[in-house]
Amino acid sequence: MKRLYAKMFGLAIIWFSRFITAVRGFWKGVEPGDAVTIYFANHTSNGDFILLWTVLPPHIRRRTRPVAAADYWLTSKLKSFIGREVINALLIDRNPETRTLDPVEQMLEALDADESLIIFPEGLRNSSDEKILPFRPGIYHLADKRPDVRLVPVWIENLNRVLPKGEIIPIPFICTVTFGEPIALKPGEDKRNFLDRAQNAVLALGPGEGIIP
Amino acid sequence: MTGYHAKLMALLVGVLIILTVASAIGSLLSARPRDKASRAVIDNLNARINAWWVMAILLGLAFWMGRSGVILLFGICSFAALREFVTLTNARRADHWMLAAVFYVVLPIQYILIWTDWHGFFTIFIPVYVFLGLPILSVIRGESGNFLIRVAEVQWAAMVTIYCISYVPALLSLQIPGYEGQNVLLIAFLIIVVQASDVLQYIWGKLTGKTRIAPRLSPSKTVEGFVGGVLSATLLGTALWWITPFAIWQAGIMAMIISLMGFFGGLVMSAIKRDRGVKDWGDVIAGHGGFIDRLDSVIFAAPVFFHLTHYWWGA
Numbered sequence: 067m068k069r070l071y072a073k074m075f076g077l078a079i080i081w082f083s084r085f086i087t088a089v090r091g092f093w094k095g096v097e098p099g100d101a102v103t104i105y106f107a108n109h110t111s112n113g114d115f116i117l118l119w120t121v122l123p124p125h126i127r128r129r130t131r132p133v134a135a136a137d138y139w140l141t142s143k144l145k146s147f148i149g150r151e152v153i154n155a156l157l158i159d160r161n162p163e164t165r166t167l168d169p170v171e172q173m174l175e176a177l178d179a180d181e182s183l184i185i186f187p188e189g190l191r192n193s194s195d196e197k198i199l200p201f202r203p204g205i206y207h208l209a210d211k212r213p214d215v216r217l218v219p220v221w222i223e224n225l226n227r228v229l230p231k232g233e234i235i236p237i238p239f240i241c242t243v244t245f246g247e248p249i250a251l252k253p254g255e256d257k258r259n260f261l262d263r264a265q266n267a268v269l270a271l272g273p274g275e276g277i278i279p
Numbered sequence: 280m281t282g283y284h285a286k287l288m289a290l291l292v293g294v295l296i297i298l299t300v301a302s303a304i305g306s307l308l309s310a311r312p313r314d315k316a317s318r319a320v321i322d323n324l325n326a327r328i329n330a331w332w333v334m335a336i337l338l339g340l341a342f343w344m345g346r347s348g349v350i351l352l353f354g355i356c357s358f359a360a361l362r363e364f365v366t367l368t369n370a371r372r373a374d375h376w377m378l379a380a381v382f383y384v385v386l387p388i389q390y391i392l393i394w395t396d397w398h399g400f401f402t403i404f405i406p407v408y409v410f411l412g413l414p415i416l417s418v419i420r421g422e423s424g425n426f427l428i429r430v431a432e433v434q435w436a437a438m439v440t441i442y443c444i445s446y447v448p449a450l451l452s453l454q455i456p457g458y459e460g461q462n463v464l465l466i467a468f469l470i471i472v473v474q475a476s477d478v479l480q481y482i483w484g485k486l487t488g489k490t491r492i493a494p495r496l497s498p499s500k501t502v503e504g505f506v507g508g509v510l511s512a513t514l515l516g517t518a519l520w521w522i523t524p525f526a527i528w529q530a531g532i533m534a535m536i537i538s539l540m541g542f543f544g545g546l547v548m549s550a551i552k553r554d555r556g557v558k559d560w561g562d563v564i565a566g567h568g569g570f571i572d573r574l575d576s577v578i579f580a581a582p583v584f585f586h587l588t589h590y591w592w593g594a
Contacts, residue, residue: 088362088561230372237378238362240561 072151079152080120083113086228087241091121094271095247096218098123102182103216105130105245106205108198108268109186110226112138117225118184119153121243131156131176132184133169156183170207177212187264193231198269201261209251209260219246219264221271244271283461286522287342290467294335301328320485334573338470342463347394349466350448354390359570360440361386363560367551368432373422377413377433385409385437389445396452405442410434439578440571446581453585454594458524465588468523468530469537472516473580476538477545479515480508497549505542512538524592536587537580544579548572 083089107118115132122130136157139149149155156176159165173183185208187201209217224241249267251260305325313321341348361382370378385405392401414430450465484504492500516534520527548571552560561569571578 088359224366227371230375233372233375235375235379235383237365237375238358238382240362240366 068151072147075148076152079116079148083116083120086236086238087117087225088238089117089120089241089243092242092244094244096245098126098245099216100126101216102177102180103130103218103248104177104182104205104208105184105218105220106187106264106268107184107220107222108192108272109188109190110192110222111229112191113225113229114186114222115153115155115184117222117241118220118243126182129180130182130184133158133173133186135160137161156181170204170211173204173208174211177208177215187261191231193226197272198265201265203257203261205264206251206257206260213251216248217250217264218248219267219271220244221246221268223273246271283464286461286464287467290464290471290522291339294471298328298332298335301331342467345463346448346451349451349463350390350394353444353448354386356570356574357386357390357441357444358382360444360560360574361436363569363571364436364440365433367555367557367560368436369425369429370433371429373420373424374417374429374433376420377416377430380413380416381409381433381437381441386441389441390448393445393449393452398452401445401449405437409437413437443578443582444574446585447577450581450585450588453589453592455524455588455592456594458592461524464522465524468516468519468533469581469584470577471519472512472534472537473541473576475515476508476512476541477576479511480504480542483507483511493546493549496546496553500546500549509535509538509542524588533584533587537584540580540583541576544576547579548575 105118107114115134119127119130119132132153132155134149134155134157136159138145139155139157140146149157156172158169158172159167173185176183185205187205188199189202190199192199205217208215221244222241223244224239227237227239228241229236246267249264255263305321305328308321309325337352341352344351365378365381389401389404392404413433414426417426417430447466447469450469451462453462453465455462480500481504483506484499484501487503487507488501490502491498492502492505513531513535516537517527517531519534520530523530523533525533548560552558559568560571
């Protein structure tokens, strides 16, 4: 019964996000495939992974888990139901002082179980005027330890306009999700270099050629 | 009343024949091998024809459901068009209330006014009350940067995507002596002429177009396409006089006005797109672009068609 509720709730979330954002996914230089993949995206809104999730083909969506902060998703019964049952998030503890599990280990475990992941390497929602914030090193460790996993950059456009921080009513804006060519860690590449490259790969998919691609 | 049903049936059969012929031509064209550029044109043509089928079927369903169906269909069109419009504006977080009001208050109220037939109010609700209310709402939020630009953009959005589009279902509430119960045919006349004018301009332009009419606004619009399209759409409208309350020559004049307004509507909406650096308003309708790409000519033609008909033929 719980599964059924979760499924219906998931569909409701997807249709609601379509209604508000008419979201479309664009695959540039990469195809949606069955290979285990880490999608890494810019982060401007709590709804980011829902949008990304919405544009993934259903059979891929089922095996794709967003990596999310436990301190956000476990604070209420509803949130924890959505986080655990509906979107099947991989919950990590952001606080190094209190955590018992290492986030990178958790993610590697999921990848080894043939699950794809959605991560936001900026680590927190970007509400600054910068287009993107510096990446945290987690993605480097994943690329280093699982070199055969696809690393697909993703740009999510306009969602921060739908629901700016502090507002409760979502405004319909057309949003797009653009997937780019996978990147990989080069032999001998150092951490800083790789993180910059990953960040630029996401940024390169952003606007520049017009608001709607 | 039987006359009315026979007319509606005749229109339906006519549209079916034209779309079937178009689909047949489309598949014949795509069967022949060609170079890449003409391939793209033909693929786009076929995508457009398929989308026409969907649009014709949706409109047919709405007509069949009657008044509420037509109002619902154009309400949804308004919503989708508004979503496309605000996406291209400078609206930011300070405009959140203004936008929430336009989407969730103004749009439903406008269509409820049309549904309840409150004729005297639906024509002034947005131009007067919303026009003045939006800057008030924005000023309460206290952000003065780019104030006029931001407010004007949202006012334009409301006028173009809600007010103007709502004139299509509003045609149902016109009282024309001797034409009672047949107003759906007025909508059919408007939509057929305006869309045929777009298509005919496209065809004339593709076949004979040489001189660009507004190269900086719309590279595909040509003088030949414009003249040929408007004249042939006028002829088509004249030939459809039997579904309207107009005499033959009056139907021709109306069709010409509709086509001209439609043409300029397309040009104005192109100018906005150019300014914002995009080719289409969206990509919801395959081959056509967004809702506004398909509705731009209706937006400019509908209010004028409504008021002219009301003024000369209305009770």
